[in-house]
Amino acid sequence: MPQPYDLPLEQLQTYRPPLTREADFDAFWQATLEQLAKVPTDATFEEIAYPANGVRVFRVTYTGFGAAQIAGWYAEPVQSSANEQVPGLVHFHGYNWSFEGGVHDVVNWALHGYAVLGMLCRGQQSSEDNLVSPHGHMSGWMTKGILDKETYYYRGVYMDAVRAIEVLASRANVDAKRIGVIGGSQGGGLSIASAALSDIPRVVVAEYPYLAHFRRAIDVAPVGPYLEINEFFRRNGDPEIEEAAMRTLSYHDIMNLAPRVKAPTLVASGLVDEITPPSTIFAAYNHIEAEKRICVYRYFGHEYIPRFHTERLQFLQKHLQA
Amino acid sequence: MPQPYDLPLEQLQTYRPPLTREADFDAFWQATLEQLAKVPTDATFEEIAYPANGVRVFRVTYTGFGAAQIAGWYAEPVQSSANEQVPGLVHFHGYNWSFEGGVHDVVNWALHGYAVLGMLCRGQQSSEDNLVSPHGHMSGWMTKGILDKETYYYRGVYMDAVRAIEVLASRANVDAKRIGVIGGSQGGGLSIASAALSDIPRVVVAEYPYLAHFRRAIDVAPVGPYLEINEFFRRNGDPEIEEAAMRTLSYHDIMNLAPRVKAPTLVASGLVDEITPPSTIFAAYNHIEAEKRICVYRYFGHEYIPRFHTERLQFLQKHLQA
Amino acid sequence: MPQPYDLPLEQLQTYRPPLTREADFDAFWQATLEQLAKVPTDATFEEIAYPANGVRVFRVTYTGFGAAQIAGWYAEPVQSSANEQVPGLVHFHGYNWSFEGGVHDVVNWALHGYAVLGMLCRGQQSSEDNLVSPHGHMSGWMTKGILDKETYYYRGVYMDAVRAIEVLASRANVDAKRIGVIGGSQGGGLSIASAALSDIPRVVVAEYPYLAHFRRAIDVAPVGPYLEINEFFRRNGDPEIEEAAMRTLSYHDIMNLAPRVKAPTLVASGLVDEITPPSTIFAAYNHIEAEKRICVYRYFGHEYIPRFHTERLQFLQKHLQA
Amino acid sequence: MPQPYDLPLEQLQTYRPPLTREADFDAFWQATLEQLAKVPTDATFEEIAYPANGVRVFRVTYTGFGAAQIAGWYAEPVQSSANEQVPGLVHFHGYNWSFEGGVHDVVNWALHGYAVLGMLCRGQQSSEDNLVSPHGHMSGWMTKGILDKETYYYRGVYMDAVRAIEVLASRANVDAKRIGVIGGSQGGGLSIASAALSDIPRVVVAEYPYLAHFRRAIDVAPVGPYLEINEFFRRNGDPEIEEAAMRTLSYHDIMNLAPRVKAPTLVASGLVDEITPPSTIFAAYNHIEAEKRICVYRYFGHEYIPRFHTERLQFLQKHLQA
């Protein structure tokens, strides 16, 4: 296992590089949200057989940004009813990590007493990605549409995430005042992004969030999908390309979105994480102005951290089930 | 990802090498079980805080083979009571895979309605391993005490597993007639071994079981802990050493134990599994005489197989919750 | 360097598995071509500065399948004119291998006396890919839209390739009776596919062609993009998914398209090629009924083969410049 | 080969971090030695056939710490006799490096004129390890019993090493006033540790000694067995676990034992050693107060260093054969 390679912990704790927001940062997201609002949601819930008692499980579809058909899993405790509303969770998966096993995670969360919607990111195995990029890109999604903030892949994903929260909040047996967003890696980035762009979430759990502080990420991450961006710049070395791409990324950087988060936020960072380097996580975390807490794991990388699972169960219980 | 490297599927399905039992195979296990029976169990259950509703969670200890103190996790549905007994599961973890995260798995199973005891294998991070080997061994546990069937490491583990089942069966709120044994890799091997050595289990789920058909395993497994045996033979090339070790292994080979299994058994094998080669799994499986089913996954190795999770949930539900 | 791992050469030379065409194979491609024909081509050629004498270089765009904007490079010998037409080449690049350096290859070919159009595959860095898949996919393009022959990624690419040939043939200074298609890997697959779907090409050069005999490819290729298909099947293990995908692939398998090729064809295969295994190449090659020749390189893998460069220069010269 | 990655040589030469001894450090070792003294040694020497003239070779066993049966090889020059005593060497092998080949090393040293006892570390292939850890551990020996200084694996090994020296010193034909301790890696650590805990050794040769300055080792070693400690902390993230383990290690850290060494000491450090980082070696070396010398090898890692073999032959000859 590799050793800590990023900044020392003392420096991480105060690492807070200046935001890189463009002047129209908030306006862009305002306009984007308005564009989303014009598309009807049309959520459908189709119950499916699942060999577990105590939960009901559904295949969900709804209309996301640009009218894409977004799929997901939904599970709720059997006992929940309109009379007795349960708290809700929207779960976002990691990058290129959408597979049928997601349903089991969703069920496990439901067994903990939450109505859970697991969104499947557009383009990644199941959900439709109908945003057409006017240009090609590196294999993967990191550089799809990257030359313009309007066409960037994550613009659609962020809006689909906002809508996933709305879909969950509109369930009769879900208490819309007790909804959390959770996820790891890309899912952690989406948790922060959606909490910055929606007023619904009351709690955020972001495990080693991705999509943070791209400028540094592409310099320090030894492996992982941040490097798709480096590779994109190798394919076309025009400095204007790099400039345009970095400008687009600034709008989608969760470091820039972090100050908009209003809900209590729990973050995890492993100090030997080579995919989402600690400094990129702290860069975003240190810009969150809401109640927050970061759990640091000296001996962990980008992987399952059992002790953090306890932390997030507690954090969610405290904020949603108390 | 590597491609199928072992026998073709058609051959696997009928691959049933002769058993390699010594004449005193059954007598050895009979004597071993009697030796276990002489040690009082002395199970203790210490409830611990766990941030989930609907379950109670305990740190378990009990006295295992040779009076070793064995630790484990135990979780049960809150609603279970002596009046309304619940079915039970004993869960065995993979090789060198004992860590605090095990508690979360145990809890998730409990949320599915089972009283679950997750045994922590002796020596592997938490439980005491007091079996003293009269000789040293290769790093790891595969060759600890391997020169004599009486001193072999897994003799103790198998007995600890039998006793774990007894500990669970003795819980007042557990229906001793509805107990299953489950696990993957080493845990799959222990599931089969304990079901062969105990009459209690009514169902067995063994995901890519380890500890099977050692003679072939050390020839075909490209990676993984079977190779500790090869390494042991490198450290001392005396043919008598190899002969003694292979004789010891024959007693602990789940292929040889398989015919003793009486409970319905569900097995999984990934065809690109380089740690527990498919042919070793089929060798054991094809010797099981009880009701059985094997799920084959062409594109999976030694890893999480989501579709098998559904299979085992169904299998357990059918046999324990029906 | 790894050694030959696929079938022995003697077996390769006669390896000719049955075609896997569906009944409507030809009808499908007929309909697809008709659909392409309905979209106006609208090719534009914008001359760009390039520091070489003797050639003129252009950025090309044209409207491809589904009206996508396809980009490419075009270079022609300065001396060519409408009076003195030159032979033409369409060049297709390898998988995920679209980058600005492509212009240099195009120029080098032009300096050999050809008018050359280097198509940039849709989605891969430069050209627009506007085919929306109704479902997500594995990172990369191999499984984009794979569940239906109508939506599969390569359906669009094949049509864009056919059209690239038409664009080149329509240049006044190009002799439409002397056009060849060339490329390696994906580019070799596209050369064969486009020569099967267009009457224009008079010669085909396919270096270790990709997109051949998928059924075997996903079983024997140790590395490379064929494995995206395996990975897709891991994400969703529904047998119907695999069946649907394999059916879609059968339409796009160049083994199935090979009998339609009418132009003389030169193929290369390296015997230690782990990305496009020799048996998949021979499977397609042995189904070509036109004049053909295969060059086998015992010591080469999926890489630059200098001796084959001489072969293809000769082959093209003979068929296009004689 | 990797390049120097640890501190620059100038800093290494003066790198002398504060000792981390607990208050009862000396008392602990005093008590441990007393505990050892209570066990009778019971050494046996069984002569074995060995195809070399000039030496006699024996399989040795003796009773070590906690009455464990420790094995080893012993070889002595044929000419040695009680009248003409020869100098002696105790040789300690590297971590997880106990194998039958050890006898050849012992013989080669004997051919140089020394009576040599090669101890085989408890648990590592041959010798019995009867110290029962009250808890499990990571695969390997680094964390066996690590939660308490009384139960830690190396406590037993250090005592076995002290006794090995005594066993050698008690041979009639060995001059107990001319005994050295030698070894590389773990064997280097044991040489320093045993020289700190026994008054017998008159010279110490420690090639890239292991078991030094654990606090830094687990931060800078990219590979090797120090990382078993990191892995142990991953299995259970309780801060008290880490604290207890680090406290235990402090007692066994050869940096803390170094000031007790009274015999002339020769140390080697390779500057590209990734298993025993140079800074950990210098940390211990710079705390040795006896006559000492360190040989630094810029281009060597954790491997055979021919030039150091000459150095140690000279050093031993000077101190033992002069």
Added chain:
Amino acid sequence: MPQPYDLPLEQLQTYRPPLTREADFDAFWQATLEQLAKVPTDATFEEIAYPANGVRVFRVTYTGFGAAQIAGWYAEPVQSSANEQVPGLVHFHGYNWSFEGGVHDVVNWALHGYAVLGMLCRGQQSSEDNLVSPHGHMSGWMTKGILDKETYYYRGVYMDAVRAIEVLASRANVDAKRIGVIGGSQGGGLSIASAALSDIPRVVVAEYPYLAHFRRAIDVAPVGPYLEINEFFRRNGDPEIEEAAMRTLSYHDIMNLAPRVKAPTLVASGLVDEITPPSTIFAAYNHIEAEKRICVYRYFGHEYIPRFHTERLQFLQKHLQA
């Protein structure tokens, strides 16, 4: 892809370590050139068939340093004649990179209007290396004859390179006033070295030049042939060996030769180049006193850099074809 690991760009730009020339540096090269001059050149040009119009291609041989028979490829535009002289290029290949494919590169350059001579480095696959080293060496050529400046391998190569330029300049249809030297890696080093040792070149293009600033190179290059030197020092650790070798290298270090370059020079450096670390390139570059320009590629290593190809075409066109 690895990230920048060498000095930051700002430091690179001014990184100019002191020269390490010995007092007789210039005298040594003067004597060496005189020694070369005594050997008759005896160049032969044997035309060979090559399937391209517009060029004539030849196998060249000439007598190099020490009368070795040096081979190469030569290609010239068909239209060139004594009346209408063309500019010329000498091309040097990379280390251990001499193969038959070199002819294609030479042809491509000829198609751009240059008479091109591609020298094949002595010993590396084709050309004779008759310089006998009085001692053996590490596999490869970096340490052949390294103990004396007179016998070092590159002394011969540098002279062969100077002579290659002379051979080209003596062609009737080549304009000896318009000759450039080009190459990458070893070829870049040879371009600079030959331009420092010959008055003929009017332009130099050195892509990530090798053979620069050896003292630092062997400390920072993680991979590549610089490490043959480290390995040589491992084989014999005598400090005098290292000292002698470093002295020899000082004469052949292109950093020390750089101030002698008088022709305009274009250099490339990729910031993630692990074979020719950026700092070694800048060390040489910053000592060039002629007109110069360095192109820095943040995302490229030791590989094909398309954008630099454009740069060098322009640079050559400007200086040789204007």
Added chain:
Amino acid sequence: MPQPYDLPLEQLQTYRPPLTREADFDAFWQATLEQLAKVPTDATFEEIAYPANGVRVFRVTYTGFGAAQIAGWYAEPVQSSANEQVPGLVHFHGYNWSFEGGVHDVVNWALHGYAVLGMLCRGQQSSEDNLVSPHGHMSGWMTKGILDKETYYYRGVYMDAVRAIEVLASRANVDAKRIGVIGGSQGGGLSIASAALSDIPRVVVAEYPYLAHFRRAIDVAPVGPYLEINEFFRRNGDPEIEEAAMRTLSYHDIMNLAPRVKAPTLVASGLVDEITPPSTIFAAYNHIEAEKRICVYRYFGHEYIPRFHTERLQFLQKHLQA
């Protein structure tokens, strides 16, 4: 560790492919030996300080094939004298494995009662290689001069080895009737080759001998220096090149030399040896007609095999010291 990958042991034991000797095979070696005989030996022995009692150590030089200055180490027991002659050993090292540490091996053998000459192969770090190849080659020595049997690198090495035996035999205190040749890998190949070409050796010990059955070796060896030959064929794909090289190799193939060996021969083969595949070793071994024995090690590759060390000590003792 990889598993057996070559032929099964039963097939190996009878694997005896036809010899590939050319008609003038014996004549070639006869002429070569005569050529060697014309060069005076001029051996010098310079005693050096070595910190061991009981041996005297020398740096040796002698004139080898083509008058090259060959270096080596020589050590002899102090007690040896002209009156009391000792048996002798010539030791050959592995490929690219010549380093100063060789002296220690030589000394250790001398301490066993042998006068030992360790030859350092020409070109490999220390000895002069003055054979000039008329063409270049791949990095390494395997293809140096390979296009003609007269110029091939190993022709010189084989003759140097024959002469090393003569040098040793001419020492006054060495019993020329009791000389053995030993070595591993390349050293094993040289042991067999020199015993085939010299009448002096009375015993041969060849540990996993290299340079055997090249035709198969380049097809089955996954790694190691046999692949330099494959790489050479990649550099120039001319079939005549391959044919010429294979013809040259046939003269130097120890399989073809094996029938000429008259001395008792001991061979070792590890079944997981990826550098000298077992089938190549058996191919040579099964052609030896002298008294012979092969030791097979199922769990060993190309590495130190302790048990074989015992075997060779016994074999040498029996044949040289009895």
